[in-house]
Amino acid sequence: xxxxxxxxxxxxxxxxxxxxxxxxxxxxxxxxxxxxxxxxxxxxxxxxxxxxxxxxxxxxxxxxxxxxxxxxxxxxxxxxxxxxxxxxxxxxxxxxxxxxxxxxxxxxxxxxxxxxxxxxxxxxxxxxxxxxxxxxxxxxxxxxxxxxxxxxxxxxxxxxxxxxxxxxxxxxxxxxxxxxxxxxxxxxxxxxxxxxxxxxxxxxxxxxxxxxxxxxxxxxxxxxxxxxxxxxxxxxxxxxxxxxxxxxxxxxxxxxxxxxxxxxxxxxxxxxxxxxxxxxxxxxxxxxxxxxxxxxxxxxxxxxxxxxxxxxxxxxxxxxxxxxxxxxxxxxxxxxxxxxxxxxxxxxxxxxxxxxxxxxxxxxxxxxxxxxxxxxxxxxxxxxxxxxxxxxxxxxxxxxxxxxxxxxx
Amino acid sequence: xxxxxxxxxxxxxxxxxxxxxxxxxxxxxxxxxxxxxxxxxxxxxxxxxxxxxxxxxxxxxxxxxxxxxxxxxxxxxxxxxxxxxxxxxxxxxxxxxxxxxxxxxxxxxxxxxxxxxxxxxxxxxxxxxxxxxxxxxxxxxxxxxxxxxxxxxxxxxxxxxxxxxxxxxxxxxxxxxxxxxxxxxxxxxxxxxxxxxxxxxxxxxxxxxxxxxxxxxxxxxxxxxxxxxxxxxxxxxxxxxxxxxxxxxxxxxxxxxxxxxxxxxxxxxxxxxxxxxxxxxxxxxxxxxxxxxxxxxxxxxxxxxxxxxxxxxxxxxxxxxxxxxxxxxxxxxxxxxxxxxxxxxxxxxxxxxxxxxxxxxxxxxxxxxxxxxxxxxxxxxxxxxxxxxxxxxxxxxxxxxxxxxxxxx
Numbered sequence: 001x002x003x004x005x006x007x008x009x010x011x012x013x014x015x016x017x018x019x020x021x022x023x024x025x026x027x028x029x030x031x032x033x034x035x036x037x038x039x040x041x042x043x044x045x046x047x048x049x050x051x052x053x054x055x056x057x058x059x060x061x062x063x064x065x066x067x068x069x070x071x072x073x074x075x076x077x078x079x080x081x082x083x084x085x086x087x088x089x090x091x092x093x094x095x096x097x098x099x100x101x102x103x104x105x106x107x108x109x110x111x112x113x114x115x116x117x118x119x120x121x122x123x124x125x126x127x128x129x130x131x132x133x134x135x136x137x138x139x140x141x142x143x144x145x146x147x148x149x150x151x152x153x154x155x156x157x158x159x160x161x162x163x164x165x166x167x168x169x170x171x172x173x174x175x176x177x178x179x180x181x182x183x184x185x186x187x188x189x190x191x192x193x194x195x196x197x198x199x200x201x202x203x204x205x206x207x208x209x210x211x212x213x214x215x216x217x218x219x220x221x222x223x224x225x226x227x228x229x230x231x232x233x234x235x236x237x238x239x240x241x242x243x244x245x246x247x248x249x250x251x252x253x254x255x256x257x258x259x260x261x262x263x264x265x266x267x268x269x270x271x272x273x274x275x276x277x278x279x280x281x282x283x284x285x286x287x288x289x290x291x292x293x294x295x296x297x298x299x300x301x302x303x304x305x306x307x308x309x310x311x312x313x314x315x316x317x318x319x320x321x322x323x324x325x326x327x328x329x330x331x332x333x334x335x336x337x338x339x340x341x342x343x344x345x346x347x348x349x350x351x352x353x354x355x356x357x358x359x360x361x362x363x364x365x366x367x368x369x370x371x372x373x374x375x376x377x378x379x380x381x382x383x384x385x386x387x388x389x390x391x392x393x394x395x396x397x398x399x400x401x402x403x404x405x406x407x408x409x
Numbered sequence: 410x411x412x413x414x415x416x417x418x419x420x421x422x423x424x425x426x427x428x429x430x431x432x433x434x435x436x437x438x439x440x441x442x443x444x445x446x447x448x449x450x451x452x453x454x455x456x457x458x459x460x461x462x463x464x465x466x467x468x469x470x471x472x473x474x475x476x477x478x479x480x481x482x483x484x485x486x487x488x489x490x491x492x493x494x495x496x497x498x499x500x501x502x503x504x505x506x507x508x509x510x511x512x513x514x515x516x517x518x519x520x521x522x523x524x525x526x527x528x529x530x531x532x533x534x535x536x537x538x539x540x541x542x543x544x545x546x547x548x549x550x551x552x553x554x555x556x557x558x559x560x561x562x563x564x565x566x567x568x569x570x571x572x573x574x575x576x577x578x579x580x581x582x583x584x585x586x587x588x589x590x591x592x593x594x595x596x597x598x599x600x601x602x603x604x605x606x607x608x609x610x611x612x613x614x615x616x617x618x619x620x621x622x623x624x625x626x627x628x629x630x631x632x633x634x635x636x637x638x639x640x641x642x643x644x645x646x647x648x649x650x651x652x653x654x655x656x657x658x659x660x661x662x663x664x665x666x667x668x669x670x671x672x673x674x675x676x677x678x679x680x681x682x683x684x685x686x687x688x689x690x691x692x693x694x695x696x697x698x699x700x701x702x703x704x705x706x707x708x709x710x711x712x713x714x715x716x717x718x719x720x721x722x723x724x725x726x727x728x729x730x731x732x733x734x735x736x737x738x739x740x741x742x743x744x745x746x747x748x749x750x751x752x753x754x755x756x757x758x759x760x761x762x763x764x765x766x767x768x769x770x771x772x773x774x775x776x777x778x779x780x781x782x783x784x785x786x787x788x789x790x791x792x793x794x795x796x797x798x799x800x801x802x803x804x805x806x807x808x809x810x811x812x813x814x815x816x817x818x
Contacts, residue, residue: 043672049467050461052461053462057535057542058458058459058488058490058535058536059488059536059538059805059809061488061489061674061808062489062538062674062675062804062809063539063808065674066538066674066675066676070674071674071688072673072674072689072692073674074673074674075489076487076489078487079467079487079488080470080471080485081467081468090485091500093507094503094504094509095507097509098502098504098505098506099506126461126465126466126467126468128468129472130466130472263452263483264482265471265474265479265481265482265483266471266480266481267471268471268475279480283481395471396468399470399471399475400470
């Protein structure tokens with residue numbers, strides 16, 4: 001991996017998929033230390049989930065290839081719900097490993113904010129299995145059920161999930177591309193200022209958790225998922241440049257190597273023995289760890305798919321970072337915070353960086369790129385000899401998972 | 410390629426994507442001469458274009474993986490409009506060539522007939538570029554414009570396109586899985602019988618072309634595309650089993666080798682210098698011919714993407730089978746008929762076999778499998794030493810193309 005770029009994530013009424021992708025592409029070009037002539041790119045993979053429905057346009061491989069001036073180079077769109085660009089990345093790796101291509105652009109993009117929240121919720125539900133969708137589940141409902149099962153099994157509570165939310169909101173303001181640039185403390189101040197300006201009674205919260213318990217500040221979505229447990233609706237794009245190992249020095253003396261990459265599928269909740277763990281994550285991780293010859297303790301930082309607060313807990317357990325039932329405790333103790341021994345979602349995660357679904361897998365890898373190359377600015381983790389990071393991308397209700405391990409050598 | 414299966418193509422109100430894919434999968438399993446244990450399959454690629462819109466369900470990689478009992482094996486959906494499963498096939502080849510996997514299932518499926526014709530026309534237009542779609546083009550309109558340009562450039566006429574239609578309808582009744590089991594002569598007889606039964610005046614046509622000129626029998630869709638120039642709305646699925654070359658003998662002593670495979674993208678009509686040729690086809694063919702060390706004259710039979718009669722003419726010229734402007738003459742002289750020296754679309758083509766868009770690329774390869782292995786029954790081509798066939802799959806208005814050359818050794 002010799003380059004990476006990412007557009008800002010947020011809600012951009014004036015920017016469409018081509019604008020967002022072109023932005024990420026331009027930044028990727030600049031990130032290549034020794035430069036790259038775009039005409040040297042052999043092919044393009046694009047992860048995208050919802051453009052058929054939300055933008056009323058399919059066939060984005062060809063369209064983005066045209067927009068970037070890459071025609072007639074091959075361009076392929078890959079879809080696996082919210083794991084679409086994790087899958088696209090993997091196809092890019094295969095295309096090079098197969099010997100067919102040497103220089104491969106992999107991107108992801110999603111344009112969601114022009115639709116109403118109801119349309120987005122309905123559209124995203126297409127990623128669930130037919131059984132879940134027809135049973136009336138939307139994603140907050142699914143993850144609400146998962147959280148309820150987790151609470152029951154391990155004696156956890158909403159307070160535990162708040163630790164995840166507070167951590168994500170602590171990281172995001174340090175990421176200039178994140179959608180939410182505010183800590184929970186900032187939200188509290190803002191609410192108090194507004195009340196003061198309106199002449200309303202001034203709310204009093206003793207701490208962040210009391211704020212998150214206040215149903216006016218943090219309304220219920222699908223119990224126990226409240227607004228601050230849920231990732232937002234986002235627009236954005238990200239991309240990376242992959243090249244054959246023997247060519248890397250042509251582009252940079254500081255490439256990242258893909259040392260492990262796993263993918264697996266799952267059946268969905270209707271067939272799960274246990275709602276508090278995703279089989280697809282466990283299998284994808286096993287494949288990637290096996291390929292890298294590493295275990296969970298070797299991963300120094302990771303971005304994991306925290307579409308909901310409870311998802312981060314499940315993921316850090318399924319990936320083996322913490323034992324089943326111990327993810328909340330680890331988070332409470334700060335082990336996953338920016339300055340902890342195992343920083344998780346330093347970017348702010350899907351929760352605060354934003355979750356333009358088809359771009360997320362690559363945006364995670366973009367964060368690992370920034371961190372491993374010591375380019376993450378204010379959110380740079382202070383780990384000695386930082387060299388190994390990983391990204392975990394999940395689609396649907398565990399229907400698809402990719403896990404990718406990168407190394408800076 | 411050691412196995413291939415295909416569901417019947419047609420309009421099946423009682424069958425959904427899972428039914429169709431499971432049918433094709435079951436037939437593929439039976440086609441493997443020495444048998445295959447499905448649990449040995451390493452991963453699944455699925456080509457699908459419209460299920461987000463028409464079936465209101467995405468994430469078909471995971472869903473089909475579950476339906477076939479393949480979970481937790483990786484499953485990836487690929488979309489490139491009507492070339493979706495041509496792309497999926499190529500990813501399957503890469504997955505094996507990369508050394509990641511040995512036994513890969515590649516399938517394609519589409520379920521279109523539960524929607525109205527208007528909904529389908531509108532949905533398929535999402536494959537065109539945004540410029541074409543916003544300009545009001547649907548696909549019959551696009552290919553009508555292309556035909557008009559072709560007529561102007563080469564002095565051809567509707568009569569020339571009728572030769573393509575008549576040929577396709579001659580082949581299809583010999584294919585038990587084709588959607589239309591009738592020659593043009595059969596349609597004429599049926600119309601006459603109906604008129605007789607109703608007591609209407611008995612229509613008189615001197616030959617097939619006079620029938621096709623009759624606007625009551627063959628109404629205009631978008632000039633010069635009439636109903637019999639257009640492929641139908643179809644449901645169907647197809648799949649193949651790919652294995653690493655060194656494993657092929659475990660499954661059959663009569664495998665087909667993928668000796669050339671090309672893919673390219675195009676910008677669409679708004680950017681084309683010439684409407685009578687698709688750049689993506691020419692580039693994909695060049696790549697595949699180069700890989701195989703072969704030229705157009707070495708291809709003994711081919712399935713080409715005849716979504717409209719004019720498309721077959723463009724394709725057989727772009728692939729180098731005939732010189733630009735000579736496709737009509739070749740068709741008129743019978744060179745592309747079942748008993749000609751270069752049989753094209755022996756299956757009946759998209760026009761008569763049907764065009765469940767995401768399944769088409771693999772259904773073409775299924776036909777080449779049947780022909781090269783001398784299993785095509787009544788439509789088996791009588792070519793001595795038949796060993797090399799090819800499939801050409803086109804998406805959108807030339808936005809994506811794959812060209813695949815298979816050899817029986």
